[in-house]
Amino acid sequence: EPEVTQTPSHQVTQMGQEVILRCVPISNHLYFYWYRQILGQKVEFLVSFYNNEISEKSEIFDDQFSVERPDGSNFTLKIRSTKLEDSAMYFCASSDRAVSNQPQHFGDGTRLSIL
Amino acid sequence: AQKITQTQPGMFVQEKEAVTLDCTYDTSDPSYGLFWYKQPSSGEMIFLIYQGSYDQQNATEGRYSLNFQKARKSANLVISASQLGDSAMYFCACRDSASKIIFGSGTRLSIRP
Numbered sequence: 001e002p003e004v005t006q007t008p009s010h011q012v013t014q015m016g017q018e019v020i021l022r023c024v025p026i027s028n029h030l031y032f033y034w035y036r037q038i039l040g041q042k043v044e045f046l047v048s049f050y051n052n053e054i055s056e057k058s059e060i061f062d063d064q065f066s067v068e069r070p071d072g073s074n075f076t077l078k079i080r081s082t083k084l085e086d087s088a089m090y091f092c093a094s095s096d097r098a099v100s101n102q103p104q105h106f107g108d109g110t111r112l113s114i115l
Numbered sequence: 116a117q118k119i120t121q122t123q124p125g126m127f128v129q130e131k132e133a134v135t136l137d138c139t140y141d142t143s144d145p146s147y148g149l150f151w152y153k154q155p156s157s158g159e160m161i162f163l164i165y166q167g168s169y170d171q172q173n174a175t176e177g178r179y180s181l182n183f184q185k186a187r188k189s190a191n192l193v194i195s196a197s198q199l200g201d202s203a204m205y206f207c208a209c210r211d212s213a214s215k216i217i218f219g220s221g222t223r224l225s226i227r228p
Contacts, residue, residue, distance in 0.1 A: 031214060043160070043206060043218040056215060089158055093216075101148045101167045104216055106160035 006092050006107035013082055014115055021077045021110045023092030032075045033093040033104060034067065036060065043091065049075065079112075087114045117142045117209050119219035127225050128197050135182070136192040136222045138207030147211040149190040151181065154204040154221070163205075166190055194224075202226045 005024040013019045025032050034046040047057040049067055066078045075094075079086055089111050093104035118141040128134040140149065151163040166174045166181045174181040182191040194201055207219040 033215065035216075042220045043208075045215040045217065048214045050214070058215075091160060095214075101165065102210075103148075103150055103162045103165055104210075105162065106152070108157075108159040111158065 004092055004094055004105050004107035006090075006110050008110060009108065010111045010113070012113045012115060015084055016081050019079050019082055019112065021079075021090050021092075021112070023075045023077075023107055024073050025075055025092065025094030026096075026105055027073070029094035029096045029105075031055075031095045031097070031104075032067075032069070033095075034077045035091040035093060035106075037089040037091065037109075039088070046077075082112075082114045084114050087112060117144075117147075117211060117217040119207050119209055119217055121207055121219035121222050123222045124220070125223045125225070127227060129227050130199060131196055133193060133195045134197055134201075134224065136194075136205050136207075136224065138190045138192065138219060140188050140190060140207070140209050142209055142211050144211035147209055149181070149183070150208045150210065150216065151179070151190075151192045152206045152208060152218075154206060156203070160206075164192070197226050199226050199228060 007022045032049040035043050037043045045058050047061045048055045064080045068076050089109045091109045092107045095102045095104045120139045147168045149166045153161045164176045164179045166183045173183050178195045180193045204221045204223050206221045208216045210216045
C-alpha cells in the first residue's frame with residue numbers, strides 16, 4: 001500500500017538554526033499538509049498546500065515557517081530560526097481530494113528536538 | 116469552528132473485552148467526516164475508520180466500529196475483543212469541507228493481559 005514517507009525520523013538542532021523537514025507524499029495525491037504534536041499534547045494543524053500554494057494556515061504557522069514543493073515528489077517544511085518551543089513531532093499528510101470523506105494519510109513523523 | 120472533545124484521558128481494559136472510546140464533535144458545516152486514528156508508542160498516526168455525516172449506517176472496519184449518533188454529535192469508537200496490541204493513544208478527528216483535520220486531545224488505552 002502506498003505511504004507517506006518522512007525524513008529524517010529524528011532531527012536534533014541547536015536553537016537559532018534552520019531546519020528542513022522532508023516528506024514524500026503518496027504519488028497521486030494533490031493536497032499536502034503539515035501537523036505538529038508537542039509531546040503529550042494533541043495534533044495541531046499547521047498548513048495545507050495545493051497547486052503550489054498555501055491554501056490555509058494556522059496561527060502557529062508564522063513567518064519562521066515556510067513550505068515548498070521543490071520538485072514533483074518532495075514537500076518540505078522549513079523552520080528558519082528554531083526556538084525551544086519548536087520541539088515536537090511533525091507529521092506530513094496527503095490526500096487525493098480536499099473533501100470531508102477522504103482521510104489524510106500520515107507519515108511516521110519527524111521528531112524535532114531543539115537544544 | 117470545529118471542536119472535538121474526548122473526555123477520557125486514559126482507560127484500562129482487560130484483554131478480550133470490548134471497549135468504547137468517547138468522542139463528541141461540534142461543527143457548523145452540514146457536510147463533514149469523522150475519523151479515528153491510532154498512535155502507538157512508536158509515534159506514527161494510523162488511520163482506523165471513517166464516518167461521513169450523510170452516512171445512514173455506522174461504519175465498521177474489522178474489530179473497529181463507529182457508533183455515530185448525529186443528533187447527539189457523538190462518534191464513539193468501539194473496539195471488540197481487545198488485544199494487547201491495541202494499547203495506544205486514540206484520536207478522534209473531524210474534517211469539514213475545508214481541508215484541514217481537527218483532532219481531539221486523545222484517549223490513552225491500556226489493555227491488561
